[in-house]
Amino acid sequence: QSALTQPPSASGSPGQSVTISCTGTSSDVGGYKYVSWYQQHPGKAPKLMIYEVSERPSGVPDRFSGSKSGNTASLTVSGLQAEDEADYYCSSYAGSNNYVFGTGTKVTVL
Amino acid sequence: EVQLVETGGGLIQPGGSLRLSCAASGFTVSGNYMSWVRQAPGKGLEWVSVIYSGGSTYYADSVKGRFTISRDNSKNTLYLQMNSLRVEDTAVYYCARDGSTSVYDCYFDLWGRGTLVTVSS
Numbered sequence: 001q002s003a004l005t006q007p008p009s010a011s012g013s014p015g016q017s018v019t020i021s022c023t024g025t026s027s028d029v030g031g032y033k034y035v036s037w038y039q040q041h042p043g044k045a046p047k048l049m050i051y052e053v054s055e056r057p058s059g060v061p062d063r064f065s066g067s068k069s070g071n072t073a074s075l076t077v078s079g080l081q082a083e084d085e086a087d088y089y090c091s092s093y094a095g096s097n098n099y100v101f102g103t104g105t106k107v108t109v110l
Numbered sequence: 111e112v113q114l115v116e117t118g119g120g121l122i123q124p125g126g127s128l129r130l131s132c133a134a135s136g137f138t139v140s141g142n143y144m145s146w147v148r149q150a151p152g153k154g155l156e157w158v159s160v161i162y163s164g165g166s167t168y169y170a171d172s173v174k175g176r177f178t179i180s181r182d183n184s185k186n187t188l189y190l191q192m193n194s195l196r197v198e199d200t201a202v203y204y205c206a207r208d209g210s211t212s213v214y215d216c217y218f219d220l221w222g223r224g225t226l227v228t229v230s231s
Contacts, residue, residue: 001171003154004164034210036217038155045204045224046147046155051217089155095213097168098147104154 001094004102011108014079020105022073022090030071032093037075040087087110112136114205119225134204140183143208146190147163147199195229202226
């Protein structure tokens with residue numbers, strides 16, 4: 001099972017927005033309804049930021065939003081803040097009781 | 111407090127075996143889908159294995175036949191038995207709870223802090 005494709009890096013100034021794409025195939029992202037997104041700071045465990053494409057867990061700021069179209073899902077961080085600087089990963093069901101993560105995107109706040 | 115705590119990592123020679131444990135508190139392991147996810151140094155996340163609440167188990171192709179996921183309901187603990195270890199199995203291993211109740215809708219809403227497994231001679 002191949003990892004979902006994400007851009008290696010993305011950046012923005014404080015207050016700006018950044019959008020991260022997550023591209024798969026009809027066997028994963030495009031074939032199933034749900035995608036999730038995770039934030040990971042250096043040396044820390046991942047944290048769930050978005051589930052079921054666009055739902056936010058309790059405590060996650062509404063600056064984080066998600067969407068999906070066809071084989072590509074997207075995470076948008078609006079009103080960038082210094083603490084948003086981290087690695088972000090998408091994830092999807094990949095069929096046959098397997099799951100797959102994205103390659104990861106490092107977000108830098110300029 | 112709802113949490114997961116992994117133990118059992120360490121340095122092991124290629125071909126060796128290791129068993130990781132993940133102790134849960136604040137919820138029942140048996141009532142949830144539970145997975146192991148690993149992260150090689152400087153690399154991305156890789157899903158490794160899942161055990162569903164009904165007991166069915168599944169594995170990534172990279173570990174199939176070598177790793178075994180299991181749970182002890184009386185201890186509320188998840189395990190990963192790793193045999194025939196390879197250098198490329200070197201990673202931080204996280205246990206994670208799936209917050210959904212559907213196979214197709216997997217999202218990991220609770221993670222442990224991870225335990226480092228280093229496979230080297």
